[in-house]
Amino acid sequence: MKKLFVFLCLLIALNAQAALEVVATTPDLGSIAIAVGGDKVHVTNLARGTEDPHFVDAKPSFARILNKADVLIEGGADLEIGWLPPLVDGARNRKIIRGGEGRVDASEGVAMLEMPEGKVDRSQGDVHAAGNPHYLLNPDNGKIVAKHLAAHFSKVDPANAGVYSKNLSDFETALDAKTKEWSGSLQSFQGIKVVTYHKSFEYFAKRFGLVVAGQIEPKPGIEPSPTYISTLIPKMKEAGVRLVIVEPNRSKKTSEYVATNVGAKVLYLPILVGGNDQAGDYIKLLDYNVKSVAAALK
Secondary structure (H helix, E strand, O other): OHHHHHHHHHHHHHHHHOOEEEEEOOHHHHHHHHHHHHHHEEEEEOOOOOOOOOOOOOOHHHHHHHHOOOEEEEOOOOOOOOOHHHHHHHHOOHHHOOOOOOEEEOOOOOOOOOOOOOOOOHHHOOOOOOOOOOHHHOHHHHHHHHHHHHHHHHHHOHHHHHHHHHHHHHHHHHHHHHHHHHHHHHHHHOOOEEEEOOOOOHHHHHHHOOEEEEEOOOEOOEOOOHHHHHHHHHHHHHHOOOEEEEOOOOOHHHHHHHHHHHOOEEEEOOOOOOOOOOOOOHHHHHHHHHHHHHHHHO
């Protein structure tokens, strides 16, 4: 009986020390989870930084990873609607089903842009009824997500609430300092007009005072036709667009054709952590993008 008691005590102690198994749908969410959770969490990202987060290659191994998750962090706003639901169904883990104790919608509390009015259907392209899901390219929203994650980690792991609170404070301090620096770098480019390939940079542009004058895609998720491009180019010239911003996984041929005919520069910017070698974490991702835009507009 005494041996059984000792064994149970050891088992309880080991469980208390075990890191939370956290699964993030995208690596930017995973990076913020690591910043807040520190060594109290073990984070696995499903999407790679070079993938389009709307269309992730959902491997069968993902269901096994989700089966063992204590926490699942999704971007929300239907960003993962095309690939995450069947994985969660297959994982058979009640903690991470919608409404479960381990499910986190990171978009909660974020002021979403481009909320559509009226009925949304496929004729409008890949429009999200809950708004544009690329909100993490605004560092202010990164702080909201970090605070949300700290609260959730503390709820499921109250013994380490103090650690999560301290990590959150450190992350906010570091992000505030960089945000001030970034705002200064782009201050002289307020009102500069840019065109993007997809609606990925609306939050970034609004935060730093750039004006998005249009997209190369005629509708979200719809590739442009030659006819559409022939109408877009004169509109961009008339608007005085100086920069075309493109995610690395988009068509370089089309982007460079458009930029060349407009007399604009083309810039390939990652939208996720790991999108290139220099976007190693959330702050580095934003740092790379801000410095690249500032250098291109000089």
